[in-house]
Amino acid sequence: MNIVLKSATILSPDDTSLHRKKRDILISKGTIEKIAAKIDVPKNVRAIDYDNLHVSTGWFDSGVGFGEPGYEERETIANGLNVAAASGFTDVLLNPNTNPTPDTSSDIIFLKERAKGFATNLHPIGNLTVGGKGQDLAELFDMQKAGAVAFYDFKHALSNPNLLKIALLYVQNFEGLVCSFPQNEQIKSHGNVNEGPVSTKLGMKGFPSLSEELQINSDLFVLEYTGGKLHIPTISSAKSVKLIVDAKKKGLDVTCSVALHNLFFTDDVLADFDPNFKVIPPLRSKNDQKALLKGLKDGTIDFVTTDHTPMDIEHKRVEFDNAAYGTLGLESAFGILNQLFSTDEAISLLTKGRERFGISVPKLKEGEKASITLFNPDVEKTLSEEDLRSTSKNSMFLGAPLKGSVYGVINNGILQE
Template identity: 70%
Template sequence: MNILLKSAKIVCPGNKELHLKKRDILIKKGIIEKIGASVEAPANIKVVEKENLHVSLGWFDSSVSFGEPGFEERETIANGLFTAGKSGFTDIVLNPNTHPVPDTSSDVVFLKERGQGKATKVHPIGTLTTNSDGEALAELFDMKNAGAVAFYDFKKQVSNPNLLKIALLYAQNFDGLVYSFPQDGDIKGKGVAHEGEISTKLGLKGIPALAEELQIARDLFVLEYTGGKLHIPTISSAGSVKLIAEAKKKGLDVTCSVAVHNLFFSDENLIGFDTHFKVSPPLRTNTDCKALIKGVKNGTIDFVTSDHIPMDIEHKRVEFDNAKSGSLGLESTFGSLNTIFELDETIDILTKGRERYQIEIPKLAEGSKACLTLFNPDGEYTFDRKDILSTSKNSMFLGATLKGKVYGIINNDQSTL
């Protein structure tokens, strides 16, 4: 793949020589051959010139679900990776949200093979326990050797604290990353929305922030006892930010993420009972949103994720209580982050995180593999159904005003331009 990018403004806060400079970038056979103020186009090369073209290192998403195997009607791996690439992501961490779940090394190999040869690289997570049933640890070591980047029973609490203790101790033998979903199922009960004024007015069963914070407090105590590497995915409350900040001050090896929709929306969006806004953890208050945004800015929250979960219409076009949780996020992540944060902050958020998963960190330099995202950061637009590339259409961002458009990616000697 040979491409010449013309007059691209480089957004790379960590590279003072190139940051915010307009440059031509020549790419041959997937390698950045030349970066210069003016590069002449060689014969038989694709020249890319776009309105207000900006380029950064390729973007990374730490929480993406598709459907294959088992739920291909929601999303296949092939179309999911195409969607990720058109949305600007060169690397995605794939959740074990399938049927059957990936709890063996052969399952991980299958997922990696299905993603081969695509512009966006897939990095699977294996389950923490066999069948994600919370009873016995899965084949963690074998899955790590097969390419699993972490271990997680998707959106399920680790009910047994001794199981979490054993997992954290065992995973230290091979530098494994253990996930624990922050929600106490007993306190959550049959709740479907944040417990507060809005849920009371709407007559919806509430999920108090206590359900999240109590689980996090327990997990952090276990981590302090065992050591090891713990990741807490998709936190949603101000109290959770405080707990994790305190744990980091103690020196515990803990990271956490937040779903972009928990920064952009609040429980006020539930008025109208639109099931697109039913997610887990739930949308919480504006106060929580502000605390989460502050946590992202000061580094307490390590990653912002799309938490992309395709869901077929049969599970969304039902009563709010009966609808399944989940929203699309890949296509709207850049536009929503770019609305909340300054451009430098947005790109920093989108490009960091690979080191936690031991994924190769790209470089924007001559001689390096081209791992680039192309975009226009300016211009507001209303997110519409036509902007959805996923097979499923369950996006809570429909009708939202977002800022900036993604052109595509160049990665893995492929392009989605």
């Protein structure tokens, strides 16, 4: 692949020599060969001259779900990676929400093999416990050697704090990262949405943010005792943000993420009982939303994740109480973040996080392998079903206004448009 990106505005906040500069970029055999104000296009080299072309280092998502193996009707790995590339992501972490779930080294190897040859890199997360059942630790060391970047029972917290203690102690032998979903199952019980005025008004079964905060508090006490590295995915409440602030002040090695939809929507949208808005953790109050946005801006919350979870029509187009949890997020990520934050801030959020999971960080410099996202930050549109490349169409962002569009990515020597 030999191409020249023409008149590309480079967004690279960490490199003032290039940030906001308009440059031509020559890429030869997957490597950035030259960055200059003007590059004459050599023979047999394709010129890329998109409207209002902007580029940054490739984007990263710390938690997506596809389906394969077991739920290919929701999404295959191949199509999921193509969706990620078209959405601007060059690296994604794959949540262990398949059937069977990945709890052995051979499972991780299978996922890595299925993901070869694509523009987007797939980094599997292995189950923390066997089958994700929360009873016995899985083959953590062997899975990490096979390529797992973290260990997580998807959307299920460990009800046994002693098991978390053992896991955090054990993984310190090989610098492993434990993830713990912030939800106390007993407090959640049969709730489907945030417990509050909206759930009461609509007569819906609610579960309070207390379920999240109790679990986080317990997990942080264990972390303080054991040491080690803990990641808490998709926090959703104001008090959760405060708990993370206090933990970081103590010097605990903890990070957390927030789902894209919890930044953009509140539980006020539930009035129509649309199952696309059924997610876990649930959409919460305006006060929670404000705290999450503030936590991102001040660095308390480390990453934004799309929490992209394709779900087939049989599990979504049913009564709200019976619908499965989950929404798409990859296709709308940039258009939403570019509204909530400045473009520079949005790009910073989309490019951070790899170090936490031991993934090499790409650089937009001469001599480096090209890992680049191509986009236009100024286009305004409304998300329609035709914009969704995912096999499943369960996006709560349908009809939402987006600011910005993605042209594609260059990664692994592949231009994916």
